[in-house]
Amino acid sequence: MTKTVDAATMRQINKKYVTEIIYNQGPLSRIDISQITGLNKATVSSLVDDLIADDFVNEIGFGTSNGGRKPVLLQLNASAGYCIGVDIQITHMTTVLTDMSGSIIYKSIRPIDCADGGLTQTELEEILIDEMNHAAVKAPPSRHSIIGAGIALPGIVNFSTGSVFYLPNIEIRDWDICGALTKHFPFPIFIDNDGNCGAWSEYRLRQINNLVFVNVGIGVGTGIVVNGQLYRGAHGIAGEFGHMTISAMGLLCACGNYGCWEQYASEQALLRYLQEEEEEVSEALKLSPNLVSVAVARAIEKPSYKRAFQVLGQYLGIGISNIVNALNPELVVIGGTMALGAEYFLPEVQSALRNRSMASNKYVPIAIAHGDTIVSGAAQLPISNTILQSPLSAT
Numbered sequence: 443m444t445k446t447v448d449a450a451t452m453r454q455i456n457k458k459y460v461t462e463i464i465y466n467q468g469p470l471s472r473i474d475i476s477q478i479t480g481l482n483k484a485t486v487s488s489l490v491d492d493l494i495a496d497d498f499v500n501e502i503g504f505g506t507s508n509g510g511r512k513p514v515l516l517q518l519n520a521s522a523g524y525c526i527g528v529d530i531q532i533t534h535m536t537t538v539l540t541d542m543s544g545s546i547i548y549k550s551i552r553p554i555d556c557a558d559g560g561l562t563q564t565e566l567e568e569i570l571i572d573e574m575n576h577a578a579v580k581a582p583p584s585r586h587s588i589i590g591a592g593i594a595l596p597g598i599v600n601f602s603t604g605s606v607f608y609l610p611n612i613e614i615r616d617w618d619i620c621g622a623l624t625k626h627f628p629f630p631i632f633i634d635n636d637g638n639c640g641a642w643s644e645y646r647l648r649q650i651n652n653l654v655f656v657n658v659g660i661g662v663g664t665g666i667v668v669n670g671q672l673y674r675g676a677h678g679i680a681g682e683f684g685h686m687t688i689s690a691m692g693l694l695c696a697c698g699n700y701g702c703w704e705q706y707a708s709e710q711a712l713l714r715y716l717q718e719e720e721e722e723v724s725e726a727l728k729l730s731p732n733l734v735s736v737a738v739a740r741a742i743e744k745p746s747y748k749r750a751f752q753v754l755g756q757y758l759g760i761g762i763s764n765i766v767n768a769l770n771p772e773l774v775v776i777g778g779t780m781a782l783g784a785e786y787f788l789p790e791v792q793s794a795l796r797n798r799s800m801a802s803n804k805y806v807p808i809a810i811a812h813g814d815t816i817v818s819g820a821a822q823l824p825i826s827n828t829i830l831q832s833p834l835s836a837t
């Protein structure tokens with residue numbers, strides 16, 4: 443059955459589409475936008491007038507002429523409004539305030555300990571509210587104030603309903619997080635899996651249409667971008683590669699299965715490899731956000747630390763080989779706390795890729811993520827879900 447759309451709805455859809463083109467590809471002229479979108483010049487001019495009136499778009503000067511008058515260039519107005527982004531990991535919570543262009547203007551890292559139910563859902567909510575309030579008051583005055591907040595979570599979430607299904611290492615299930623937080627803030631709140639936030643952020647920064655982001659921290663999560671869109675799967679839970687089995691009779695995982703990849707390629711695994719090297723790691727450091735940076739510093743002097751990173755790299759490489767054989771991406775990006783140890787584990791990852799992958803997958807480049815990539819992706823969620831017509835939107 444063909445769906446009919448009324449003129450007002452169509453205008454809204456086109457307006458979001460034009461905003462998205464300027465957001466992703468600006469500065470652009472009205473003619474550029476007409477050529478990219480296929481909309482006629484009069485429609486584009488009228489939509490751009492609306493966006494300028496809304497303060498979302500600025501005219502920033504003239505582009506080069508192809509013979510006629512120089513075209514006026516349009517760019518997203520970075521200070522039209524602000525976004526809050528939060529990245530909840532097991533040992534720490536990162537909160538940022540960004541402008542519309544994604545530039546971070548405030549950042550806080552708060553150590554937390556929510557391993558294995560260390561924090562209740564209510565306690566975690568209270569910390570979230572506190573951190574988000576601190577970020578909100580840092581927003582300079584602007585036309586649209588705070589557009590919204592986005593929260594990246596380490597587990598299975600339903601981004602369209604705003605609820606958590608299961609966060610394995612935090613031991614929280616069935617959490618209506620957006621419902622709980624919305625009562626405390628006047629702006630909309632969105633959530634997504636941390637791997638998806640990282641993948642989207644890296645896609646936007648690199649403009650590579652087929653990539654896999656691997657977030658290596660206490661656990662291992664991934665996000666997949668296929669043909670310039672996040673791949674979510676039939677029920678929105680694609681990318682749980684951290685729980686693919688790499689050892690049939692292997693270690694018990696927090697998810698209940700045995701031999702999951704994250705048991706061999708995460709911070710927990712690094713600690714085990716250090717124990718096997720007979721290195722003592724203090725209890726405080728085990729659950730600290732600084733574990734990897736301390737281990738990297740010690741690896742300069744101690745071969746045992748170097749070896750622990752190398753073993754981790756071998757297992758990281760086994761998992762990445764499986765992923766590239768399945769998806770044949772253009773790029774794999776490694777992020778999360780473990781990225782700090784790249785100089786020690788990356789050669790092992792590349793060696794595993796050469797030995798275990800098929801054909802051109804042997805040579806898929808491996809990059810290290812930009813700093814703050816997950817929390818930046820989280821901060822983009824409100825823009826994607828309110829003013830853009832984006833693959834991240836819930837419809």
Ligand SMILES: [Zn+2]
Nearest residue numbers: 685695697702
């Ligand atoms: Zn598992």
